[in-house]
Amino acid sequence: MKRIYLDHNATTPLSAAAAKAMSDWCMPGTIANASSVHAEGRAARHAVSLAREQVAQSIRARPKDIVFTSGATEANHMALGGRTGPIVVSAIEHPSIAVHGEQEHTRIAQVDQFGRVDHHHLNEQLVGASLCSIMLANNEVGTVQNIEAISNLCHQAGALLHIDGSQALGRIPIDVESLGADLLTISGHKAYGPPGVGALWIRPGLDWPTFIPGGHQERGRRAGTENVLGIVGFGAAAATVPALVERFQSLISLREELAEGCRRFWNTHRFSPLKNCLPNTLTLGFPPCDGETILMSLDLQGVSVSTGSACSAGSLDPSPVLLAMGHTAETARTAVRFSLGVDTSTDDISSVLDILERVVPSAAKELEW
């Protein structure tokens, strides 16, 4: 059975370019300590430097301002742990940001029904704040924030702005300067690179505390022998970002084919916004079906989707993001997220529609007892 993968917001397949770059560093006998002085060390260091340039270029930044991390989660913690004083986060952040929202001195900026940060409410929360963290694009519903305006609010209030761009890299253009960011998180495996590698960009001139002490790596800001294999994969993937962004734009029509096709056979509920949304993301409810049942049914039929962000237990509570957007737990329970990728074809969409048309009525019967 040919599988159809529509869960690109969870992770993207490794691109051919990334796989090739990594294979050079994944051979028997590979020596890859970028800190060593000898020839092998220099070769590894050179590969990391090249990747750093590629990653920097993908967000229009300088290589020296990139800190490689073990992923976006670590980069987010590095950003939010770097300032004392009140922090403001939005109500729809990734758990690695939201967990900071549970601490004292943290304020939550509300979002509207489309997942857009309420700028008026944000402005109130920013009074006296030292740092604000907002995601550029939301992983669960795809909402893209007006970051330029948010940046202005933050800076007027004297707060730094950290942007979680994990879900945006390779999907929509990122330019750290025009966004007005002070810090920005990106991730390898959401942009056709490998998992286990990400980066934090730190604005030039911003003195940021060391996150992991005990080594000179990453200019002393994040100690530990570099993950050369992951970093070169990330770099190779980042080098393709302009092409990815262009291809993602064309996913809008496929996404709308899917949305329209579903609407033809079911009274769907659209959680994703129509405007200011990632081109590939469509979160739909098929009330009264349980999203979990549809996910399982689709998987058994060879289609991979998600009901929201995956949680460690493997089962899902109502999504905090959907609740923050004003949905009831009952409604949030119905959500199914389709996230398309560069290889998604028209045929894939029509196959998925055929399968959905069989699966959804069956899932609806679950609640008839």
Place this chain on the structure above:
Amino acid sequence: MVKKAVVAMSGGVDSSVTAALMVEQGYDVVGITMHLSDEVSKVEQTGTCCAPDDAHDARQVAAALGIPHYVANYKKQFKTAVIDRFVRDYANGNTPSPCVRCNDVLKFRLLLQRARALGADILATGHYARIIDDGNGPRLYRGIDHKKDQSYFLFGAQTDALRQVRFPVGELNKEQVREVARRHNLPVANKPESQDICFVPDGDYASFVEKHHTPEPGTVVDKDGNTLATHAGVHRFTIGQRRGLGLPGGGPKRFVIGISAGNGQITVGGEDDLLANGLHADRCNWIGPTPVEGQPVLARVRHRSVPVPATVVKAGGELLVQFRDPIRAVAPGQAAVLYAADEPERVLGGGWIRSAIRDDVVAGDAVCRA
């Protein structure tokens, strides 16, 4: 066409072997682990019933068997149907039987419904019981291994549900089950077992109830109503209990013979006062024909007790039973499960105990004591 079966996989050896046996029987198997409560997974255990274990073990077993596996979230339904009910029962002076509720609502209603929605014909669980259909519809029987028999917990299953349910380990004894696990190299072959209720892994029911309910103190009285001691709440007692009564030592043995949540009184008495001649139960479920008046049966009033000879006085939505010989400590809140006298392996059905009846049972009892 290959039949599809959902297997409820707790991560324990019984349900893992169930999955293996269903694969052997040629079913297209899908494993589902029900995530029931966050309190469940903190302690590694398998239970008397079918305690949900760490989903990790179930995943490993599913991977070893090469079947798809999912963790499904039923926390909200489990809280409403099982935990809240458990707490309310104790607060009302009853002794709950949560495994029965869990089977009735979570397994043979919600999970079966999920299985149907996924296009499965069959739901298999790791219970030690058997279902035999001789053409008149499914009938429920005790598991071959009487030490592991779980038929008591299953009396509430609806006939319609049982048509689609399979209990493959019910045909085996525990050693044979472990043998199957070893044959399939299942990583759970030698897992230990625990006897506790899954959501109270430390067995401290009183503390658990107190987390969800504010207890009211009351008094311990004798049969004549004389106050002997005070207590912290009726949820700390069950019929037949001897310890923790707060009475000075040295006197005659005294047992809890009555619990009254209304006035907070725990009544204590001697061993003879625990004896009941019969019981009154309600919310009955019958698997097959409803027993008739005068029918000889074997009655079981708790999971670990031996079924005793008894006679049906009345059966239907309610149940009145007269024991041949008086039995001790019939506790309201537990299930009364009847087995056929002429076919002691077969479960006729049962109900929830409302009261013990100390005198001879007459048909009017259900009305006047309700």
